[in-house]
Structure formats: structure tokens, C-alpha cells
Amino acid sequence: MKKAPLLLRQQGFTLVELLASLTILSIVIISFLSFFSQYILFSVRAEDELTAVNAAEEVMYEVKNEQNQPGEIQLNNKTYYPDVHLCRSDMEELGRVHVEIFREQNPSSSAEPLSELYSYVDTDEYGSLEGAPSCQS
Numbered sequence: 080m081k082k083a084p085l086l087l088r089q090q091g092f093t094l095v096e097l098l099a100s101l102t103i104l105s106i107v108i109i110s111f112l113s114f115f116s117q118y119i120l121f122s123v124r125a126e127d128e129l130t131a132v133n134a135a136e137e138v139m140y141e142v143k144n145e146q147n148q149p150g151e152i153q154l155n156n157k158t159y160y161p162d163v164h165l166c167r168s169d170m171e172e173l174g175r176v177h178v179e180i181f182r183e184q185n186p187s188s189s190a191e192p193l194s195e196l197y198s199y200v201d202t203d204e205y206g207s208l209e210g211a212p213s214c215q216s
Contacts, residue, residue, distance in 0.1 A: 131180040131193035134159045
């Protein structure tokens with residue numbers, strides 16, 4: 080007859096235990112959500128920088144091989160604005176090319192480029208750089 084009282088007692092969670100477990104679970108979920116939102120922001124920034132590097136390489140190719148400077152570049156549904164500087168180096172047969180990629184069309188003097196790339200061009204193939212300023216180290 081001792082088994083009857085055990086069957087009548089039901090085991091379960093009390094209201095306090097349920098509230099405590101929900102509180103702990105919500106704290107864990109909120110911390111993970113903040114982590115994922117930061118990850119998305121970081122991912123978007125990294126994608127933008129990688130696309131800017133590709134844009135700089137594309138501009139450098141056009142400057143070196145086709146000898147023209149594009150006004151703007153459309154990549155990944157975003158517009159990038161290159162800024163190309165040509166200058167004469169110490170060696171007469173080489174000229175230096177500096178390509179900077181910006182997100183704004185007219186960047187301020189304090190704006191930092193998303194990407195920048197340096198290279199040299201052969202003045203025999205590229206043409207004379209007589210009007211270009213001298214490169215400063």
C-alpha cells in the first residue's frame with residue numbers, strides 16, 4: 080500500500096525553476112544574436128575591401144595596357160571611384176602609378192581609401208610622362 084502515495088505525487092518543474100531556466104536561455108540567445116550581428120557587419124566590410132582590391136587591379140590593368148583611366152567602376156552592385164596618380168620616377172624608362180579606390184566620388188583630404196595599389200609603367204610603351212610630376216619618396 081505504500082505505492083499509492085508515490086503515484087499520486089507528480090514530479091515536474093516549479094514556476095521558479097521554469098522562470099530561471101527561461102532567463103538563462105534568453106541570456107544565452109541574446110549573446111549569440113549580438114555575435115552574429117557583429118559577424119555580419121565584419122563580413123560586409125571585408126567584402127567591400129576585397130571588391131575594392133579587385134577594382135584597383137582592374138584600374139591598374141587599364142592604365143598599364145590600355146592607357147586610359149576609368150571614371151567609376153561598378154562591382155557587386157556598388158560604385159567605386161578610382162583616383163590615379165602618374166609620376167616620373169628617378170629612372171627615365173619607368174614611371175610610377177598609384178591607384179586609390181574610394182566609395183565617395185569626391186573624397187575629402189582626410190578620407191582613407193578602401194584600397195591602394197602601386198606599380199610601374201614602361202615609358203617607352205606608355206608614352207612620355209613629361210607633363211607628370213616627379214615622384215617623391
